[in-house]
Amino acid sequence: MQIELVQGDITTLTVDAIVNAANNSLLGGGGVDGAIHRAGGPEILAECRQLRATTLPRGLPTGQAVATGAGRLHARWVIHAVGPVWDADDDRSELLAAAYASSIRVAIDKGAMSLAFPAISAGVYGWPITDAAGIAVRTIRANDPGFPVTIVAFNRPVVDAFRAALSA
Template sequence: MELELVEGDITTQEVDAIVNAANSSLLGGGGVDGAIHRAGGPEILAACRALRATTLPNGLPTGDAIATPAGRLNARYVIHTVGPVWDPADDRSALLAAAYRNSLRVAASLDVDSIAFPAISAGVYGWPLADAATIAVRTVRAEAPSFPVRFVVFNRPAAEAFRIALAS
């Protein structure tokens, strides 16, 4: 299994699938979600609206994942997943792990050759970076996908957290 770490912009990655840290509405938002929708163009939003009008009228549940075409991104698919909001009084680690696990399973069903993940829940959802990185790496290793996995993080502190998680 090949794991890679990149500090940069997930929307520029040349992979088969880019994972979107989406909100449950699937209709765009801030952070990674907004960047993916902006860079991918209106095709992604149209596909998400179609999902909301048919199979996901109440939105995508936390921990689940679903794919759409990638629009203008350098990828074939965007795999949308909803990570949990950090709550120190409620252990939601299983939901964060499920977001990674279910994204990998969707990717495998699409027969992708590579995938790029952001640090799910570690932005506006407030998950502590070190813990988010540990859960991400542990979950991906446990799933042992047959294709390369790239973690694409947005800044140096996130990169350091993932470096430590990958080394352990």
Template sequence: MVRITLVQGDITAEKADAVVNAANSSLLGGGGVDGAIHRRGGPEILAACEDLRRSHYGKGLPTGRAVATTAGRLPAEHVIHTVGPVYQVSGSDPSLLASCYRESLRVADELGARTVAFPAISTGAYGWPMEDAARIAVEAVRGAETSVEEVRFVLYDEQAYQVFAEQLGPSEAE
């Protein structure tokens, strides 16, 4: 069973086999986690994403899917890009958000990754409520069939960390 840990900090500083990028469908960078990963990872990540756009994802990466590139200058081996759903006022499809985590773990397995660092996908500009996003993320990771040994949720602030810790319960949160 995968071990889940929590870290409060900057995902671009994580030493892991793979870090997950909460990407936009263009794969060409953006704001939030996406922009930070592209800035810190350097031009190698953008070049790899441009290659993906030219070859397999001419119309962009679909929501809920995942694809890997080099990590460039990040202290990780790979970046797994996944496109989270945008939360609408009337709600959105939680299965698409769960798919981001499952698909990222599937790609991690293909890469042979044992440690994967995730941000709180869709909770920034995409507006997904943190409590619901944390529940979906934890359930998706717990339910995934994966060879990944450790999933690390890297949460930018104390509030997000506390919400994820509540989802894990006292026995798992560190």
């Protein structure tokens, strides 16, 4: 399977689907979520509001993913995946893995042929990057979608953590 690691801004990639590290509300937030909503424009938020008004009135559960159009991004879809908040006293690793696996399933269902992931839960949700990278790489490999996957790291420490996980 082909996994590429790049350092940069996920909103600038030209791929079929970009994964958004979303919150349960789907209505935007900080970090990657806010960047995707800003770069993608109001179309993404409108689709998220429609999901909340119809099929997801309570929001998207942690560990699950759902797709919208990509608005002004260089992608066809944004796959909104809700990762868990880190808690040292409660192992939520299965939920983090589920967010990656659900994203891959949604991408396949949409007919995507390329997919880009951020480091889900490793920003404002506080997941330690070394652990988050290991879970991400193991889950992507275990759920090989049959097309290229790009992991987009925003900074050098994230690149280093994913490089180590890819080498393991």
